[in-house]
Amino acid sequence: xxxxxxxxxLVRSSEVLRTEIRPQLDDEFxxxxxxxxxxxxxxxxxxxxxxxGVLERTNELLDGTLRxxxxxxxxxxxxxxxxARNGELxxxxxxxxxxxxxxxxxxxxxxLRGGLRAAAELEQDLLSRAVxxxxxxxTRRL
Numbered sequence: 001x002x003x004x005x006x007x008x009x010l011v012r013s014s015e016v017l018r019t020e021i022r023p024q025l026d027d028e029f030x031x032x033x034x035x036x037x038x039x040x041x042x043x044x045x046x047x048x049x050x051x052x053g054v055l056e057r058t059n060e061l062l063d064g065t066l067r068x069x070x071x072x073x074x075x076x077x078x079x080x081x082x083x084a085r086n087g088e089l090x091x092x093x094x095x096x097x098x099x100x101x102x103x104x105x106x107x108x109x110x111x112l113r114g115g116l117r118a119a120a121e122l123e124q125d126l127l128s129r130a131v132x133x134x135x136x137x138x139t140r141r142l
Contacts, residue, residue, distance in 0.1 A: 010045025014038045047130035054126045055082045058119045062089040065115025069108040070096040 017038035025031040059082055066073055066089060073096060076088045093112065100109045 007045045007048025010041050010048060012045075014042030014045060017041065043127065043130045046132075047126055050126055050129070052082060054122055055086060058122050059085050059089060061115060061119050061122065062086070062093060065112060065119075066092050066096060068115070069100065069112045 015038075017034055022031055022034050022038070025034060059078075063076060063078070066076070070092070073092050076085055076092060078085070093116070097109070097112060100112065
């Protein structure tokens with residue numbers, strides 16, 4: 001239950017920063033810093049409910065990409081800490097890029113880039129929905 005409520009706590013904290021703390025500041029630089037913090041906290045809070053599901057889907061996509069372009073790579077265990085798994089997958093993909101470049105395998109490199117692009121699109125979609133949910137879409141970017 002704590003993890004479910006954490007996103008709402010972050011969104012509410014962002015609102016407090018913007019509506020209660022920010023108006024009390026007369027230092028413009030400090031006000032800009034509070035705006036930036038409020039923006040980040042609000043977007044993370046809005047993304048929180050979907051964050052780990054998207055991370056798991058991203059890992060599945062990266063794992064499939066790795067198996068496709070580097071079938072000889074050591075398998076990355078699907079269970080456990082999804083953040084650690086993500087790091088391991090990215091390290092393995094980075095090593096695969098070097099091997100594929102050395103081998104001159106442009107087709108495999110193109111498939112690898114496609115997998116990375118698809119993973120980035122999943123993450124971008126998550127962030128776009130978070131911005132919309134947090135009400136930050138109209139907020140000036142710093």
